[in-house]
Amino acid sequence: MARKPRYQAAGAIYHVMARGEGGKDVFEEDVDRKVWLERLGEACGRFGWRVHAWVQMGNHFHLLLETPEPNLVAGMKWFMGVYSQWWNIRRKRRGHVFQGRYKAVVVSGEGKGRYIRIVADYIHLNPVRSGWVGGTTGRKVVGWRWSSLPQYAGRKGCAWVETGRVLRAFELEEGGRGRRSYVGYIEKRGKDRAGTLSDESLKELRRGWCLGEPEFRDRVIEGLGAAIRRARGKGSVAGSEVRAHDEAEAERMVKQALGRLGVEDSESGLAGWGRLTTEKALVAYLVRTRTGVSNAWVAERLSMGHPGGVSRAVRKMKESRSLIRRAEGLLMEK
Secondary structure, three states, X not given: OOEOOOOOOOOEEEEEEEEEHHHOOOOXXXXXXXXXXXXXXXXXXXXXXXXXXXXXXXXXXXXXXXXXOOOHHHHXXXXXXXXXXXXXXXXXXXXXXXXXXXXXXXXXXXXXXXXHHHHHHHHHOHHHHOOOOOOOOOOOHHHOOOEOHHHHOOOOOOOOEOOHHHHHHOOOOXXXXXXXXXXXXXXXXHXXXXXXXXXXXXXXXXXXXXXXXXXXXXXXXXXXXXXXXXXXXXXXXXXXHHHHHHHXXXXXXXXXXXXXXXXXXXXXXXXXXXXXXXXXXHHHHHHHHHOOOOHHHHHHHHOOOOHHHHHHHHHHHHOOHHHHHHHHHOOOOO
């Protein structure tokens, strides 16, 4: 089964979420919630993590997590493993507690902290969207005790939660006044269940794997290269981040190869060169054998018509050692 590679870097920030197997509750009782917090605290101690926001729902949880060291994978394996083991032992059962692998969206902490604000809002307003607090319930958002919001309100909380990063993102003081302003802002947002998060913010959160400006996304894609190569060495890989990496790498190859072939890299230039020329076959071969992009991507990018034509061109390329050497020469350093 294809697996998604994980981006890991010192100082990386993630929106982490995991859901119960088959949608079942992973927090059935208060003791489950308390043990989960204890294990998360232990993970922070072991791996040096910084948690900026968290929430427990019934069948899932969310974290705004920072890793000063590139150890998300090792830390999450330990954290989810020890909690799942405890959960099963307590109930005298076996099997998975969580559904598949956890989701980890890389979040930009640059600039004015826009993306930190989006994720913190999403996490702290989760109980509102579920109808447990806020809206027409008459219950305050801060009344949901199983999140980091009460700690922002000044109540006793977890020593490993750091409120300063989110407050700075909202340009608020890190003391009591700033925390009160932030909680007041969340309560105001929580009054309208339908408007807890803007359509634009939700769209960005649902893109799947990276939340940030294009420049940040490009750096993350570059950083994923080694992880993707390692994963491919062990088997197949999949995921939107893999697709984004492959398309970026394919685009780099296309530009370099076309430049050395003297082909104009424009829609009109490529279309005027013909659909199934040897030059296009050389570039198609490089892209298809060195990245995971589809025949359809290559056909559209090089104006080669139907994707089937790309497949035939690559097959013919593989039958000629001289053409393969010519293609590989297009990417060699001069």
